Amino acid sequence: MIKFNQVYKRYPGGHEALKNLSFDVAEGEMVYLTGHSGAGKSTLLKLIAAIERPSSGGVLVKGQNIRSIKPAAIPHLRRNIGLIFQDHKLLFDRNAFDNVMLPLQICGFDHRESAKRVRAALDKVGLLDREKANPVALSGGEQQRLCIARAIVNRPTILLADEPTGNLDTEYSNEIMNIFKSFHQVGVTLLISTHDESILRQFPARALHLKKGELQT
Amino acid sequence: MRTLNEHLRVLRFTLRHMLLTPNASLLNILIIGIALSLPVGGYVLLKSVQTLGAQIAGTPQISVFLASGTSAGEIDHIGDQLRQHAGIKRVEFVSRDAALKKLQQSTGLADVIGGLSQNPLPDAFIIYPKDGNATALETLRDELKTWQHFDHVQLDSAWVHKLEALLDFGRMAVAILAALLSFALIAITFNTIRLQILTRREEIEVAKLIGATDAFIRRPFLYFGLTQGLLGGITAWLLVAASLQLLNHQIGTLAQLYASDFSLRHLSPVDSITLLGFSAYLGWLGAWFSVSQHLWQIEPR
Numbered sequence: 305m306i307k308f309n310q311v312y313k314r315y316p317g318g319h320e321a322l323k324n325l326s327f328d329v330a331e332g333e334m335v336y337l338t339g340h341s342g343a344g345k346s347t348l349l350k351l352i353a354a355i356e357r358p359s360s361g362g363v364l365v366k367g368q369n370i371r372s373i374k375p376a377a378i379p380h381l382r383r384n385i386g387l388i389f390q391d392h393k394l395l396f397d398r399n400a401f402d403n404v405m406l407p408l409q410i411c412g413f414d415h416r417e418s419a420k421r422v423r424a425a426l427d428k429v430g431l432l433d434r435e436k437a438n439p440v441a442l443s444g445g446e447q448q449r450l451c452i453a454r455a456i457v458n459r460p461t462i463l464l465a466d467e468p469t470g471n472l473d474t475e476y477s478n479e480i481m482n483i484f485k486s487f488h489q490v491g492v493t494l495l496i497s498t499h500d501e502s503i504l505r506q507f508p509a510r511a512l513h514l515k516k517g518e519l520q521t
Numbered sequence: 522m523r524t525l526n527e528h529l530r531v532l533r534f535t536l537r538h539m540l541l542t543p544n545a546s547l548l549n550i551l552i553i554g555i556a557l558s559l560p561v562g563g564y565v566l567l568k569s570v571q572t573l574g575a576q577i578a579g580t581p582q583i584s585v586f587l588a589s590g591t592s593a594g595e596i597d598h599i600g601d602q603l604r605q606h607a608g609i610k611r612v613e614f615v616s617r618d619a620a621l622k623k624l625q626q627s628t629g630l631a632d633v634i635g636g637l638s639q640n641p642l643p644d645a646f647i648i649y650p651k652d653g654n655a656t657a658l659e660t661l662r663d664e665l666k667t668w669q670h671f672d673h674v675q676l677d678s679a680w681v682h683k684l685e686a687l688l689d690f691g692r693m694a695v696a697i698l699a700a701l702l703s704f705a706l707i708a709i710t711f712n713t714i715r716l717q718i719l720t721r722r723e724e725i726e727v728a729k730l731i732g733a734t735d736a737f738i739r740r741p742f743l744y745f746g747l748t749q750g751l752l753g754g755i756t757a758w759l760l761v762a763a764s765l766q767l768l769n770h771q772i773g774t775l776a777q778l779y780a781s782d783f784s785l786r787h788l789s790p791v792d793s794i795t796l797l798g799f800s801a802y803l804g805w806l807g808a809w810f811s812v813s814q815h816l817w818q819i820e821p822r
Contacts, residue, residue: 355730355821382732393727410733412527454731 305331305462305493306352311361313347313517321347323517325361329495331461334488336504337497339514345497348514349464352495353385354378366461383411386455388465392447394439400426400450401435407458425457426450429483445476452483456492463487465496469503481507528740535744549713549749553706554756557800560699561788562761567691569785574684581676583648583662588672595670596644603646608661611649617642643672655682703803706753710746710807711814717742718815730821742812743805750804754797762787 306329313322322344329335337345350356351363354370363370368381394403404425408418426432429449431442439447448468455463465484469477481503488494498504504511513520539546587596596614603612615623620642625631650661662676718725725738769784776783788796 353730376734379729379732379734379737382730385732387730393723393730395724395727397724406728407731409527409530410728410731410737412524414526415530458732 305329305333305366306495307362307364308348308351309362309364311351311358311363313344313351313356314359321517322351322358325517325519327512327519329493331493332488332491334484334494334496334509336509336511337495337514338499338501338504338511340499342516343514344517345514346466347517349466349495349497352462352464353387354381379410383407383458384460384462386452386458386460386463388448388451388455388463388468390467390470392439392451394447394450394454396438396440398438399435400431400437400439400442403439403450404453404457407454411458421457422453425453428456428486429453430479445472445479448472448476448480449483452480456487460492462493463495465494467497467499469498469500474502477503478506531740531744532748534741535748538741538745539748546749549709550752550756553709553750553753553800553804554760556702556705556709557753557757557796558760558764560695560702561757561796562764563691563695563698564792565761565765565785565788567688567695569783570684570691571688572786573783574688581650581658583650583658583665584675585646585648585665585671586643586673586675587645588670589643591644591670599668599670600646603648608651608657609648610651613647613649615645615647617644620645703799706750706800706803707807707810710749710804711811713749714742714746714808714811715815717745718811718819722819725816725819726821729819735816738816739809739812743808746804746806746808746811747801748804750807751797751801753804754800757800758788758793758796 308325308327311322311325312320314320325348337348339345347356351358351370352365354365354373358371361371365381366384368377373381395406401422404422405418408421413421423432423435426435429452431446431449431453434442434446439450442450452465452468455465463484468480468484472480477500484494484496485507587599591599600612600614603609617640621634621640624642625634648661648665650658652658652661658676662674665671665674728738765785765787772784787793
């Protein structure tokens, strides 16, 4: 599903964010990405979503090479990837329902069909009763769950989560991890970056450990 | 069906967006409307004057004044020759006595004319040519000038040429005005859209991350430019209509004095549709320039 082959990412100025990364993530697998902040976790996730391109090496996502992907093909790639951000990236000019609606509008879904899907997604993350609320009025944990609802409403095959439990206390973290677990159970490929060791203990899965841009074995 | 729904959704979104900032939207539309109304108004005025000119010049005439001392026999002979001329439709003879009488009646200068010791007017022919176009008239006039006993040949449509030249000048001025203000319209839209893109930066970024195509992101902005241009065009149309209403009220009084039914006429349906189409297109164009100039700068990081 995702294949990294001797991937390097250098930024202008000489900073090497990723060095010689090679790994595979199989379809339906759940994988953690661990390491300190600045270890390159976010950069790695950005490569998969084609937000950045590798400086050298091959990144294959669903058979597409990110290094040579055409700009016009990027939107279609991203529709297959649900992105969950630490800072949520919710839009505060519309309510929760419309935030989750956005991916479906982008794909041009019929309004009635979309509304059903949006409610299903909100239900999944336990926010069905807050659909009219503005994201500002939601707590940190609720905002994160809303972000998840938006990421899954389009039924992507890959979910990338960047520090999804970063600012949350244990109770909220467990809630969110349980949601991820349920996606894993229905066959979604998950890549979750975290620096929270307790999560790894509670929800064990394969972990890729990054240190200064290099994979630790 | 899906695309139609999408377009309707964007249109609704655009109108809602405009209503969210009613003052700014109204101001923009008004500025565009005023800018467009200037060349449109000029065009309407020119059209009306042109129609008036055509009405008056509908029957071009050539007046031929005979040299004094031309005998009655010679006059008859000239009359026959003129009537047989291939380029002449009709000939009317106005004797110097008849001309004097007419002058007395029509100008109210009876006292002055009565005081003249002798009739100063020449005998004249009024010639109605077959062909009304300017070059044919001039050829005929030049030919008649060479005839014997003709003291003076006057083409009465000469002033029509002057009017035509003036109208050409006016058309050029309107065209320049239209071109300049079209650029202004594009610039106004460009800037409006630029500000919108800046304020909706976050939304654009998120939409790109979720898999929005460039077309999807561009669409609301293009619709906004198009709608704004169209509403500006409608405003211009209404402004010109209102101005004409006011002017025609004044002209009505004036025209009555001249026993004319002249009035300024508003844009024809075809011209109106052209105006609206053009203003909508310019709005779209301004938005398009702005979007292609600014959108690529917003890439998710």
